[in-house]
Amino acid sequence: MAGWIRKSGIKLMIDLKAKKNFNFYNFELAPDDEMKGRSLWVDARIRYARNKMATICLFILILICIFSIFGNLFAAYSIEEIDWAILGMTLEKGYPSFETGHYFGTDEMGRDLYARVVQGSRISLSVGFIGAIISTFVGTMYGAISGYIGGRLDGLMMRIVDILIAIPFMFILILFLVVFGRSILMIFVGIALFSWLGMARVARGQTMTLKNKEFIEAAQAIGVSQFTIVIRHIVPNLLGIVIVYGSLMIPGFIMAESFISFLGLGVQEPNTSWGALISEGAGTMTYGTFWQLAFPLSFFTVTMFCFYFIGDGLRDAFDPKDR
Amino acid sequence: MLNLIVRRVAIAIPTLLIILVISFLLMHAAPGGPFTSEKPLSPQVLANIEAKYGLDQPIHKQMFNYTVGILTEFDFGPSFKYKDRTVNEIIAQGFPVTMTYGVWSFIIAVFFGVPLGLIAALRQNTRTDYFAVSFSIAASVLPNFVMAPLLILVFTLWLGLLPGGGWNDGSWQNLVLPVIALSTSYTAELTRLTRASLLEVLRSNYIRTARAKGLPELKVILRHALKPAMLPVITYLGPMFVGLITGSFIIDSIFSTGGMGYFFVNSALNRDYSVMLGITLLVGGLVVLFNLIVDLAYGWLDPQIRY
Numbered sequence: 001m002a003g004w005i006r007k008s009g010i011k012l013m014i015d016l017k018a019k020k021n022f023n024f025y026n027f028e029l030a031p032d033d034e035m036k037g038r039s040l041w042v043d044a045r046i047r048y049a050r051n052k053m054a055t056i057c058l059f060i061l062i063l064i065c066i067f068s069i070f071g072n073l074f075a076a077y078s079i080e081e082i083d084w085a086i087l088g089m090t091l092e093k094g095y096p097s098f099e100t101g102h103y104f105g106t107d108e109m110g111r112d113l114y115a116r117v118v119q120g121s122r123i124s125l126s127v128g129f130i131g132a133i134i135s136t137f138v139g140t141m142y143g144a145i146s147g148y149i150g151g152r153l154d155g156l157m158m159r160i161v162d163i164l165i166a167i168p169f170m171f172i173l174i175l176f177l178v179v180f181g182r183s184i185l186m187i188f189v190g191i192a193l194f195s196w197l198g199m200a201r202v203a204r205g206q207t208m209t210l211k212n213k214e215f216i217e218a219a220q221a222i223g224v225s226q227f228t229i230v231i232r233h234i235v236p237n238l239l240g241i242v243i244v245y246g247s248l249m250i251p252g253f254i255m256a257e258s259f260i261s262f263l264g265l266g267v268q269e270p271n272t273s274w275g276a277l278i279s280e281g282a283g284t285m286t287y288g289t290f291w292q293l294a295f296p297l298s299f300f301t302v303t304m305f306c307f308y309f310i311g312d313g314l315r316d317a318f319d320p321k322d323r
Numbered sequence: 324m325l326n327l328i329v330r331r332v333a334i335a336i337p338t339l340l341i342i343l344v345i346s347f348l349l350m351h352a353a354p355g356g357p358f359t360s361e362k363p364l365s366p367q368v369l370a371n372i373e374a375k376y377g378l379d380q381p382i383h384k385q386m387f388n389y390t391v392g393i394l395t396e397f398d399f400g401p402s403f404k405y406k407d408r409t410v411n412e413i414i415a416q417g418f419p420v421t422m423t424y425g426v427w428s429f430i431i432a433v434f435f436g437v438p439l440g441l442i443a444a445l446r447q448n449t450r451t452d453y454f455a456v457s458f459s460i461a462a463s464v465l466p467n468f469v470m471a472p473l474l475i476l477v478f479t480l481w482l483g484l485l486p487g488g489g490w491n492d493g494s495w496q497n498l499v500l501p502v503i504a505l506s507t508s509y510t511a512e513l514t515r516l517t518r519a520s521l522l523e524v525l526r527s528n529y530i531r532t533a534r535a536k537g538l539p540e541l542k543v544i545l546r547h548a549l550k551p552a553m554l555p556v557i558t559y560l561g562p563m564f565v566g567l568i569t570g571s572f573i574i575d576s577i578f579s580t581g582g583m584g585y586f587f588v589n590s591a592l593n594r595d596y597s598v599m600l601g602i603t604l605l606v607g608g609l610v611v612l613f614n615l616i617v618d619l620a621y622g623w624l625d626p627q628i629r630y
Binding site: 159162163164166167168170171172174176177178179255258259262263264265275278279281282285286290297300301304305308 | 337591
């Protein structure tokens with residue numbers, strides 16, 4: 001997951017672009033908007049929208065999400081229905097075709113690949129989003145509390161994070177799945193257990209810089225309780241960085257789930273996910289049924305690609321250095 | 324320096340202990356012992372077998388014996404599924420294989436990724452730079468389980484150049500595809516990291532000073548820019564090592580190379596707990612050791628780090 005936290009990459013190109021647009025940016029504001037203050041969110045949205053690649057990717061990602069939610073309305077078959085007319089003759093008859101209703105072809109067992117890709121997208125994407133939501137929530141709270149209270153508690157809480165983060169979590173996750181049964185729920189739980197650690201560090205770092213600001217001091221002076229300060233004043237100010245970091249983590253979760261399902265240790269039949277579908281497709285490509293690999297692989301790759309640029313766009317949009 | 328070592332070891336030991344305790348407890352929480360099979364054994368036989376493997380003792384004693392066995396004799400105990408094999412034999416068979424392509428991938432990722440990133444940063448906004456950036460974006464969306472089937476598809480099925488699997492005592496033909504599949508995304512990550520970090524360093528004030536006092540560009544880079552630019556790259560080597568080891572599962576399962584990943588996944592599917600436990604601990608130990616080395620290298624390179 002650390003791999004997804006990238007420092008600048010193409011950001012620099014975008015930096016240059018931002019500089020070029022800088023005058024234009026002020027110009028646009030000049031007469032009317034001058035009086036209106038703009039919130040962080042409006043500001044971020046304007047900056048995000050200026051990044052064309054990120055906007056296109058967001059659009060594509062929304063399409064993929066819509067596909068995964070409503071795609072099965074158009075499926076002619078269910079995910080486990082075996083088309084007996086095709087079974088055993090996948091190469092000759094199971095190719096993608098609108099006439100048979102198998103838009104993406106069938107898999108080796110004569111099941112409709114379109115329905116399975118819809119289902120796989122649903123599971124893979126929900127692993128990504130739910131993982132991000134849980135880890136964001138837990139990590140932010142943990143980091144904010146640790147950073148705000150400081151002192152011994154902070155030392156202890158951060159040493160715990162140091163220790164846990166050093167554990168090769170994929171191994172423990174697989175042990176977890178073997179012991180408690182392979183199911184998508186267990187993957188959620190397993191990923192949630194380990195994913196908040198990085199977020200906790202990020203949130204703590206940001207809290208440390210926030211907690212000496214005047215508005216926190218003002219809150220302390222009028223006697224607001226520590227807990228309320230953390231919830232009302234620290235956490236909302238962490239949101240920018242938390243959103244950026246969270247969006248960078250999503251592909252990591254999707255990859256982790258796909259990795260496990262690829263090995264056959266994740267989702268169980270008849271359910272499926274991108275990893276499991278890619279694994280099946282890779283297993284059967286020697287027979288010449290390329291579509292079984294091509295469709296799940298394209299969905300996976302395009303989604304990863306989109307998350308890459310969305311994360312990048314979000315970071316630029318929220319990066320205070322640019323302002 | 325000594326202080327740094329002590330501090331790092333102080334983190335490493337509890338990490339290992341936690342890995343041991345979590346995996347040990349998880350294994351024993353599992354429903355159904357390792358000897359539950361379709362044909363029920365008579366209680367007496369079961370009791371005898373359990374006594375043989377020490378499973379009749381209380382759990383803390385089992386854990387203690389297990390740890391002592393590993394520490395004193397490097398003995399990970401017998402396999403629960405294959406009665407004639409010990410975990411040590413399985414590790415001895417799989418470990419060299421994993422290490423071979425793991426080390427090659429590591430070397431290739433570092434020796435391609437870092438120079439490519441350096442060149443890209445030094446020639447920012449040229450064609451070389453755009454190539455490096457597009458390579459790193461493209462490769463980062465192609466993890467090993469995507470790369471491996473694609474490589475087999477192209478190089479084995481279409482071009483027929485290289486074998487799509489097998490180990491063959493580690494001959495180079497069998498190594499090429501696994502190593503490419505395993506190293507590509509890490510090469511890309513290293514390229515991106517190196518590029519970004521060198522660019523940041525090159526914009527800093529002390530580099531401007533070095534240039535202003537008239538040092539030739541090459542000297543500025545070699546003497547002033549390179550070392551600090553390498554710091555984030557060094558930190559990334561730790562996670563990369565973990566990634567290579569876990570990635571080897573995919574390599575083993577696609578290319579049938581017969582490394583540790585093969586045994587780990589197999590034992591996970593067969594509930595062969597002792598093999599899983601042994602491999603997890605071995606990998607955990609390696610990861611902790613490697614992170615320790617990375618941390619020490621970091622502390623040695625970065626004069627700002629003083630514990």
